[in-house]
Amino acid sequence: xxIEKKGRSSFLKKRSKKLLLLxxxxxxxxxxxxxxxxRAKVFWFFFSKKNTLLFSLILTLALPxxxxxxxxxxxxxxxxxxxxxxxAPVMVGEEPGYIKDHATGxxxxxxxxxxQSIADDLGVKLQPSETNWGNLAADFQAHKxxxxxxxxxxxxxxxxxxxxxxxxxxxxxxxxxxxxxxxxTWAELNAPARRITVQSGSTMQxxxxxxxxxxxxxxxxxxxxxxxxxxxxxTDAVLLSILDALDVQAHGVGDVSLPRPILQNPATLCVAxxxxxxxxxxxxxxxxxxxxxxxxxxxxxxxxxxxxxxDLSILPPDFTF
Amino acid sequence: MFDSSVITANASLLWQGLLVTLLYTVAxxxxxxxxxxxxxxxxxxxxxxxxxxxxxYVEFFRNIPLLVILLWSYYALPxxxxxxxxxxxxxxxxLSLYIAAFYAEILRGxxxxxxPGQVDAATALGMSAGQRMRRVILPQAIRRMLPPLVGQSIxxxxxxxxxxxxxxxxxxxxxxxxxxxxxxxxxxxxxxxxIFLIILVPLTALARRMEGPxxxxx
Numbered sequence: 001x002x003i004e005k006k007g008r009s010s011f012l013k014k015r016s017k018k019l020l021l022l023x024x025x026x027x028x029x030x031x032x033x034x035x036x037x038x039r040a041k042v043f044w045f046f047f048s049k050k051n052t053l054l055f056s057l058i059l060t061l062a063l064p065x066x067x068x069x070x071x072x073x074x075x076x077x078x079x080x081x082x083x084x085x086x087x088a089p090v091m092v093g094e095e096p097g098y099i100k101d102h103a104t105g106x107x108x109x110x111x112x113x114x115x116q117s118i119a120d121d122l123g124v125k126l127q128p129s130e131t132n133w134g135n136l137a138a139d140f141q142a143h144k145x146x147x148x149x150x151x152x153x154x155x156x157x158x159x160x161x162x163x164x165x166x167x168x169x170x171x172x173x174x175x176x177x178x179x180x181x182x183x184x185t186w187a188e189l190n191a192p193a194r195r196i197t198v199q200s201g202s203t204m205q206x207x208x209x210x211x212x213x214x215x216x217x218x219x220x221x222x223x224x225x226x227x228x229x230x231x232x233x234x235t236d237a238v239l240l241s242i243l244d245a246l247d248v249q250a251h252g253v254g255d256v257s258l259p260r261p262i263l264q265n266p267a268t269l270c271v272a273x274x275x276x277x278x279x280x281x282x283x284x285x286x287x288x289x290x291x292x293x294x295x296x297x298x299x300x301x302x303x304x305x306x307x308x309x310x311d312l313s314i315l316p317p318d319f320t321f
Numbered sequence: 322m323f324d325s326s327v328i329t330a331n332a333s334l335l336w337q338g339l340l341v342t343l344l345y346t347v348a349x350x351x352x353x354x355x356x357x358x359x360x361x362x363x364x365x366x367x368x369x370x371x372x373x374x375x376x377x378y379v380e381f382f383r384n385i386p387l388l389v390i391l392l393w394s395y396y397a398l399p400x401x402x403x404x405x406x407x408x409x410x411x412x413x414x415x416l417s418l419y420i421a422a423f424y425a426e427i428l429r430g431x432x433x434x435x436x437p438g439q440v441d442a443a444t445a446l447g448m449s450a451g452q453r454m455r456r457v458i459l460p461q462a463i464r465r466m467l468p469p470l471v472g473q474s475i476x477x478x479x480x481x482x483x484x485x486x487x488x489x490x491x492x493x494x495x496x497x498x499x500x501x502x503x504x505x506x507x508x509x510x511x512x513x514x515x516i517f518l519i520i521l522v523p524l525t526a527l528a529r530r531m532e533g534p535x536x537x538x539x
Contacts (some may be wrong), residue, residue: 093501130488138396224500252506
């Protein structure tokens, strides 16, 4: 009897295993059905002959509207005003144009004053977005900023961003030399023995390439590094805009020379190139024209260098910004 | 020539920078260890696809320079995936994912370095795969892994200086900020170097002691 019992129980086990397998395969089949079925439905909804026609009709009718939205010259301007903020790049190492407060981290400087004025005219809040010159193009591409100020127009970059046709002001290119040294002309600096430091990716680099082809030009990442070159005796001249150079000199580092002929350094604004930014560019151009014609830009600059103790007597009396 | 008043006058900024550097070091090491442990175990898996995934992760993050990962995650993610990531998160994620690749390799090397006889012995005792890993292999492997883990973590603290490229206010960022308005970069960068030395030399000494012949041996 015990043998028979054993036989029966093993038979039952086998049967229950078989049932289990059947149940599994059924469940799998059901799952497959559930999974495949709605997808097939969606597929046929879009691609059945009748609906394809319907969709093409809707698209054909909607396209001109979409295109019109992209062509709307005030699209960017409206988007900025709707967002309530104007995002603009600010950076350290660019005093007196951009000054970061040591205690609060708040931004000031004449470029920030200009940006604040633009934001006020737009009726939005200024939102400084900290970056550096090297990352500026990426900031535009990633839509992290709306407008940049204090940039030099550059045709190669104008292939991807839109510059304003007029600068807000123009200063001059100067050089910072070790204390006691002096550079009267650009030609004097253009000798194989002369070591010149420029900020990489900046207009200074272009100026150096054009005017000082024989000199040893070293591009460095930022202004502190350029000054490090000067302080460690590795360079004979650091190329800087006159306002920046005078600010550095006021801090007791190096001497400023204004080599002849005087080279203009126009500071302008640029925006990301995108459909619908014509109105924004037009607004900014009008703002610049007002700043220039009413002397507002000049007064902002004068206030800034007075506050920083910058002495502009190095500039010729007939020099205008 | 060396004007140390620049440092004392701006000590609070450097201190803030140091705190950010330490925060990023500790946070990214912690999450990096977590991810690295998972990826390391994936590399040791018996399943080929899991092993392959682990390998792809390690090769991906180990062979792209950290600066590129940082800039890419901050600037390219918004363009490609429409994810507007803040610089703080971009920095944290990049540093964590980067260090995890190295930790994963250390884990894999540590486990694979254990004598296969140990596995056989554990199997003979009737242990399951999980038990073998938990009770026999990992306790030995972790002892071997500690010195390279400490070494890699020291490198990680220095890696955080790359955060300054996306203007996360770490120690190097504050250093270049201070030198940008004091125009005394030499003094400031010397101070930054000194701060790193003061923190990292004791840690390096600790790592070296761990590597010694009697270090943490059975």
